[in-house]
Amino acid sequence: MINFDRVPIIKGLEFYKNQNNTAFHMPGHKQNQRIFEELEFLKANVYSYDLTEVPGTDNLYEAEEMIKDAQVLLAEAMGSKKSYMLVNGSTCGIYSMILGLLNKNDKIIVQRNCHKSVFTAIYLGNLSSIYVYPKVINDFDIASTVDANDLAEVIKENKDAKAVVITSPTYYGTCAYIKEISNLCKENNMLLLVDEAHGAHFNFSSLLPETAISLGADIAVTSFHKTLPALTQTAVLNLSHSLSDAQIEKIESKLQMFQSSSPSYLFLASIDMARYIMETKGEMLTRELKANIDKVKEALSDIRGIRVLDETHLENESYDFTRLVINTPLRGNYLAELLRSKYNIQVEMADFNNIVLIGTIADTSIMYENLVKALKDIFADSNYEAQLNAHINEARKDSNLININSYKLMPKPKTILNWHEAEELERELVELDDSIGRVSAESLVPYPPGVPLVLPGEEITSEIITYINAIKSDSLKLTKSLSSKEADKIYVIKI
Numbered sequence: 001m002i003n004f005d006r007v008p009i010i011k012g013l014e015f016y017k018n019q020n021n022t023a024f025h026m027p028g029h030k031q032n033q034r035i036f037e038e039l040e041f042l043k044a045n046v047y048s049y050d051l052t053e054v055p056g057t058d059n060l061y062e063a064e065e066m067i068k069d070a071q072v073l074l075a076e077a078m079g080s081k082k083s084y085m086l087v088n089g090s091t092c093g094i095y096s097m098i099l100g101l102l103n104k105n106d107k108i109i110v111q112r113n114c115h116k117s118v119f120t121a122i123y124l125g126n127l128s129s130i131y132v133y134p135k136v137i138n139d140f141d142i143a144s145t146v147d148a149n150d151l152a153e154v155i156k157e158n159k160d161a162k163a164v165v166i167t168s169p170t171y172y173g174t175c176a177y178i179k180e181i182s183n184l185c186k187e188n189n190m191l192l193l194v195d196e197a198h199g200a201h202f203n204f205s206s207l208l209p210e211t212a213i214s215l216g217a218d219i220a221v222t223s224f225h226k227t228l229p230a231l232t233q234t235a236v237l238n239l240s241h242s243l244s245d246a247q248i249e250k251i252e253s254k255l256q257m258f259q260s261s262s263p264s265y266l267f268l269a270s271i272d273m274a275r276y277i278m279e280t281k282g283e284m285l286t287r288e289l290k291a292n293i294d295k296v297k298e299a300l301s302d303i304r305g306i307r308v309l310d311e312t313h314l315e316n317e318s319y320d321f322t323r324l325v326i327n328t329p330l331r332g333n334y335l336a337e338l339l340r341s342k343y344n345i346q347v348e349m350a351d352f353n354n355i356v357l358i359g360t361i362a363d364t365s366i367m368y369e370n371l372v373k374a375l376k377d378i379f380a381d382s383n384y385e386a387q388l389n390a391h392i393n394e395a396r397k398d399s400n401l402i403n404i405n406s407y408k409l410m411p412k413p414k415t416i417l418n419w420h421e422a423e424e425l426e427r428e429l430v431e432l433d434d435s436i437g438r439v440s441a442e443s444l445v446p447y448p449p450g451v452p453l454v455l456p457g458e459e460i461t462s463e464i465i466t467y468i469n470a471i472k473s474d475s476l477k478l479t480k481s482l483s484s485k486e487a488d489k490i491y492v493i494k495i
């Protein structure tokens with residue numbers, strides 16, 4: 001008999017499991033509630049398959065046997081020249097693609113709302129970065145993808161850049177017009193690197209957007225665990241035919257650097273099986289998923305105030321329908337909490353005005369029925385009007401929230417020092433309100449989605465403080481790299 005008090009993680013997970021939450025979040029296998037026989041087979045073999053590199057099991061970094069065969073099948077499935085299984089998430093793929101393709105001091109054009117791993121790679125590689133800002137989807141207050149015209153302007157001023165890195169799809173399922181962007185990069189002799197972490201499922205159904213590689217990207221990273229029935233931390237790096245052998249060799253050397261020297265074979269097996277499930281059932285189950293999501297959209301269309309993101313809200317972007325972004329007159333985080341506490345529905349993420357749900361082929365129709373029932377209940381509640389008014393009044397009480405629409409535009413902090421320079425200088429801890437005009441010594445990252453608001457070396461503006469206060473009053477999570485225990489303080493460079 002296990003004494004659960006002596007195994008707190010197990011105790012916590014058991015408690016969570018027994019809540020039987022409806023999971024609209026990653027990992028994409030959704031705890032195998034759908035009961036894929038392939039995943040049940042893996043489950044039965046967890047301990048017998050948990051191996052690493054011994055004679056007879058091949059080697060992830062010099063694949064010649066089963067891993068080589070699996071990676072060939074993977075490349076076919078992903079439509080790439082070569083695909084690599086990753087065991088440390090898209091994060092290690094992003095480090096490897098950026099540091100494999102650029103050299104110290106090279107200039108790289110970066111979409112400012114990329115995931116924090118992109119900025120870490122720039123730091124690790126001592127690269128010089130120039131930002132291109134994303135467009136904003138006004139009705140939802142969402143920072144989205146990069147527009148080719150905006151990128152063209154930045155390229156015009158930075159012809160010496162070696163590469164461009166963008167995120168597509170975004171956390172919200174919006175996809176850039178990669179064809180136009182890749183043509184622009186080719187015309188200017190720049191490589192196009194795509195963080196496609198949220199798009200691992202694209203090549204498995206004709207209903208989904210085209211992949212970055214098929215649209216001309218030189219390299220793209222996909223997280224298998226986010227949208228496919230695969231274990232957390234599994235991901236795949238996809239290379240296009242445009243890359244030379246020398247470039248590939250350097251990327252491979254980085255993959256060894258940034259991944260464990262004891263790769264988990266459970267992760268490799270999980271990637272292999274997820275690909276197999278998608279190849280054999282992906283198209284059919286994606287159609288089923290679309291039917292479920294269409295029904296939700298139909299059912300929500302007559303709820304006053306609710307808006308669901310789709311192509312009609314976008315300009316020069318496409319959309320991945322498997323991502324449900326629901327804009328709500330209640331604050332995003334409040335609605336997420338209500339869904340969780342009252343209806344056992346767990347969403348992936350909430351921001352100021354939206355909740356974000358991840359749909360995958362592992363979902364069942366009942367999950368979507370539960371979601372519709374809960375939202376109808378919340379919004380049809382005779383208390384809703386009162387709830388909404390209380391909410392708005394509460395927001396107005398807090399002067400930081402008066403200007404809710406001002407969050408539309410991401411703050412654009414000025415870079416005063418690069419990250420390395422900032423790290424080497426003396427720092428001091430000051431009250432957030434006293435930090436305006438000072439240079440930050442740390443990074444501030446709302447999580448999720450993990451897009452840095454401020455990086456070390458950037459100037460703190462009043463706009464940023466307003467944004468931070470809004471995050472705090474909405475109980476959204478903000479990660480500070482140094483002063484994590486001091487909610488109202490921040491490290492700045494000492495003057």
Ligand SMILES: Cc1ncc(COP(=O)(O)O)c(C=O)c1O
Nearest residue numbers: 088089090091115195197223235
């Ligand atoms: C856009 C984006 N890129 C990269 C990552 C990192 O992926 P992983 O968690 O697989 O390392 C994330 C994680 O949420 C992400 O949202």
